[in-house]
Amino acid sequence: NAGVTQTPKFQVLKTGQSMTLQCAQDMNHEYMSWYRQDPGMGLRLIHYSVGAGITDQGEVPNGYNVSRSTTEDFPLRLLSAAPSQTSVYFCASSIVEAPVYEQYFGPGTRLTVT
Amino acid sequence: AQTVTQSQPEMSVQEAETVTLSCTYDTSESDYYLFWYKQPPSRQMILVIRQEAYKQQNATENRFSVNFQKAAKSFSLKISDSQLGDAAMYFCAYTTDKLIFGTGTRLQVFP
Numbered sequence: 001n002a003g004v005t006q007t008p009k010f011q012v013l014k015t016g017q018s019m020t021l022q023c024a025q026d027m028n029h030e031y032m033s034w035y036r037q038d039p040g041m042g043l044r045l046i047h048y049s050v051g052a053g054i055t056d057q058g059e060v061p062n063g064y065n066v067s068r069s070t071t072e073d074f075p076l077r078l079l080s081a082a083p084s085q086t087s088v089y090f091c092a093s094s095i096v097e098a099p100v101y102e103q104y105f106g107p108g109t110r111l112t113v114t
Numbered sequence: 115a116q117t118v119t120q121s122q123p124e125m126s127v128q129e130a131e132t133v134t135l136s137c138t139y140d141t142s143e144s145d146y147y148l149f150w151y152k153q154p155p156s157r158q159m160i161l162v163i164r165q166e167a168y169k170q171q172n173a174t175e176n177r178f179s180v181n182f183q184k185a186a187k188s189f190s191l192k193i194s195d196s197q198l199g200d201a202a203m204y205f206c207a208y209t210t211d212k213l214i215f216g217t218g219t220r221l222q223v224f225p
Contacts, residue, residue, distance in 0.1 A: 033212075033213070035213075035215075040123075040217055041217060042118075042205055042215035042216055042217045042218055043159075043205070043213075043215045044215070045212055045213065045214075048212065058212065088157065090159065092159075092213075102147075102149060102161050102164055103213055105158065105159035107156075107157065107158055108157045108158070110157075
């Protein structure tokens, strides 16, 4: 049971480049989400999904796109990277239960945009 | 809007001693969950303890316990018999449908 996996672990981009951060979970969780972690700011929600075909914006969605075509995968796309997107990105998943139950986190991706 | 505040950016404790990390939150909801997450240098987010708002009894997990004061909107974490491996960032988090984190407290443990 791999839990939540993220690839890559590290990435360096130049300003304007695009890339996709991958996230997959094998726990059949309906709820998946992306966070970014910046120094002194905790984790902030970017986008989330409550099931295949359903996505919604979180606190800091600008500059990021997501899609959810399967229950297992929830990729995060940066269409035109900017230095302000330098951060550590975490993917998380959980069952859908109101209020949302505990989330399981992936190991994170450290992204640097130069 | 819901907010979570951790007013202690850094704390330190001697090995085997007890330390308490503070957390307050603001919400108008009556049904929610609260969590404490640990983030060691490996960066992995590890759930330490959770508390359901409708439960009056404070949650405990081995050396970790919480003091949940619903009326005061306070949710502190007590670590007893501190160990070197407890050194990490600790994040308080609140959720109804979205997880909202505080800014974290860095805990140092001295031998």
